[in-house]
Amino acid sequence: MKTLVTFVLFVFLIINELGAQAPGVTFEYIYPFREGIPISRYKERRTKLISEFSNKSVILSFSADIRNRQNDVDYEYRQNSNLWYLTGMPDASSALLLIPQGFEYKGKNVTEILFVTPRAVEREVWVGTRLGLNEVDPILGISSAENISELTNVLKTILKNKDTLWLAGLPTSTYLPPIINQKYFVDSEIKEFLHKDFPELWIKTAIPKLAAMREIKDADELRMMQKAIDISIEGHKAVMQQAKAGMNEYEIEAIMEYTFKRLGAEDVGYPSIVGSDYNACILHYISNRKKTQSNDLILADCGAEYQNYTADITRTFPVSGVFTKEQKLIYDLVLEAQNAGIAASRKDNEFRAPHNAALEVIRRGLMELQIIKDPIEAKWYFMHGTSHYLGLDVHDAGTFGNLKKGSVITVEPGIYRPKGSPCDKKWWNIGIRIEDDILITDNEPINLSDALPRTITEIEALMKK
Numbered sequence: 288m289k290t291l292v293t294f295v296l297f298v299f300l301i302i303n304e305l306g307a308q309a310p311g312v313t314f315e316y317i318y319p320f321r322e323g324i325p326i327s328r329y330k331e332r333r334t335k336l337i338s339e340f341s342n343k344s345v346i347l348s349f350s351a352d353i354r355n356r357q358n359d360v361d362y363e364y365r366q367n368s369n370l371w372y373l374t375g376m377p378d379a380s381s382a383l384l385l386i387p388q389g390f391e392y393k394g395k396n397v398t399e400i401l402f403v404t405p406r407a408v409e410r411e412v413w414v415g416t417r418l419g420l421n422e423v424d425p426i427l428g429i430s431s432a433e434n435i436s437e438l439t440n441v442l443k444t445i446l447k448n449k450d451t452l453w454l455a456g457l458p459t460s461t462y463l464p465p466i467i468n469q470k471y472f473v474d475s476e477i478k479e480f481l482h483k484d485f486p487e488l489w490i491k492t493a494i495p496k497l498a499a500m501r502e503i504k505d506a507d508e509l510r511m512m513q514k515a516i517d518i519s520i521e522g523h524k525a526v527m528q529q530a531k532a533g534m535n536e537y538e539i540e541a542i543m544e545y546t547f548k549r550l551g552a553e554d555v556g557y558p559s560i561v562g563s564d565y566n567a568c569i570l571h572y573i574s575n576r577k578k579t580q581s582n583d584l585i586l587a588d589c590g591a592e593y594q595n596y597t598a599d600i601t602r603t604f605p606v607s608g609v610f611t612k613e614q615k616l617i618y619d620l621v622l623e624a625q626n627a628g629i630a631a632s633r634k635d636n637e638f639r640a641p642h643n644a645a646l647e648v649i650r651r652g653l654m655e656l657q658i659i660k661d662p663i664e665a666k667w668y669f670m671h672g673t674s675h676y677l678g679l680d681v682h683d684a685g686t687f688g689n690l691k692k693g694s695v696i697t698v699e700p701g702i703y704r705p706k707g708s709p710c711d712k713k714w715w716n717i718g719i720r721i722e723d724d725i726l727i728t729d730n731e732p733i734n735l736s737d738a739l740p741r742t743i744t745e746i747e748a749l750m751k752k
Contacts, residue, residue, distance in 0.1 A: 316416040318426050323594040324507045326428035339496045342388035345449050349456035350381040367456040368679035378417045380404040402435040451489040502685035503693040511596040518591040519598035520739040522546040532606050536561045536575040547591040556597025557681045560588035567718030568705040579606045597681050600736050601722035608750040620652040624700040625721045628673050632725045632732040638687045642673035645700040658710045668702050694727045
């Protein structure tokens with residue numbers, strides 16, 4: 288027993304010694320997104336959102352949850368897009384409370400409070416600095432900041448004369464724990480907790496008005512998106528110029544993502560898809576482990592994330608540098624479909640107008656090539672939608688109503704015919720998708736990624752350089 292006690296004390300002393308930090312040491316906090324959205328823009332967004340709600344409402348936006356990878360190692364943190372859109376707050380364990388009517392708090396009437404985790408100086412030598420209470424006002428322009436530990440108490444005080452609580456940014460809403468085999472719903476747990484004190488309170492776990500705001504990009508957002516797109520274009524160009532038969536898909540992915548990082552991207556906007564041969568026929572293929580062969584097409588669906596805004600671009604190219612006859616026929620058909628989809632990306636058109644235009648071209652083309660016998664069979668080879676919103680998320684928030692000036696959508700038709708498809712074998716294992724990022728305007732749509740070659744002639748010329 289004495290030996291055990293001695294061992295425990297020894298371990299404690301070691302841990303205590305390892306955790307020590309020299310007296311007087313402090314680390315300066317440097318906001319990591321200085322080239323991004325101005326403070327004034329975040330303030331405009333919060334003011335606009337508050338104006339959309341009654342004085343009986345309260346809006347609460349949470350930070351993204353921290354995802355643990357293993358033991359004491361977490362996945363790299365990325366802020367919840369709604370909280371980021373409203374504040375620019377980069378750190379976890381934080382929340383924004385918006386009170387349309389205002390609330391008497393510490394001697395002043397406030398309409399917004401940002402709850403954050405205070406800085407822990409003794410931990411900063413281990414994990415670095417974070418944005419604490421003293422940094423909220425000078426960096427984010429929010430005058431009222433509070434310890435996150437006070438959120439529940441403050442919220443319960445404010446809710447005494449409110450009828451609706453709007454929540455954004457909840458962690459994964461449902462999960463199925465092993466063994467128990469019973470689904471748990473995070474939103475249900477929150478509702479049950481609050482309804483104990485406020486049985487008449489309406490609790491909404493989505494904010495459509497915030498999604499509508501995020502659908503329309505302002506000038507600063509478009510600046511960030513164009514930067515992400517420009518970086519992505521360079522990544523795609525590098526891949527086309529450097530890819531060679533015999534490379535593994537992950538080597539091509541590495542060229543792409545190295546270029547992203549070299550040009551300042553913080554991350555990828557989504558897991559990179561680099562599929563060769565039959566893997567190009569798998570829509571969300573991300574293993575990227577196959578070795579390429581000389582006749583393979585490479586489908587590269589990759590986008591850089593810059594200041595939390597993402598691009599989403601796909602190009603399909605022959606690893607040999609030259610398209611085969613069959614590859615050319617299908618590629619030109621997909622390109623024609625994409626051109627039709629882009630042309631249909633006009634203000635006031637239905638959201639599905641680009642898809643309908645692209646689908647019509649593909650149906651007709653597959654019939655002419657005798658790959659299908661009935662237009663309805665096109666769904667076997669073009670099974671996904673053509674467009675989604677793009678912005679802070681690769682599948683960004685929006686209303687899916689008629690297209691609006693200032694929104695950015697993708698136009699990405701494709702044709703995929705894996706081995707075993709009911710058509711001539713010469714068409715098997717040809718998967719082609721072409722995707723660009725399109726800005727809706729009052730006039731013609733603008734292809735924000737147009738600087739990246741799309742035609743067969745352009746791609747083959749680039750690959751010869």
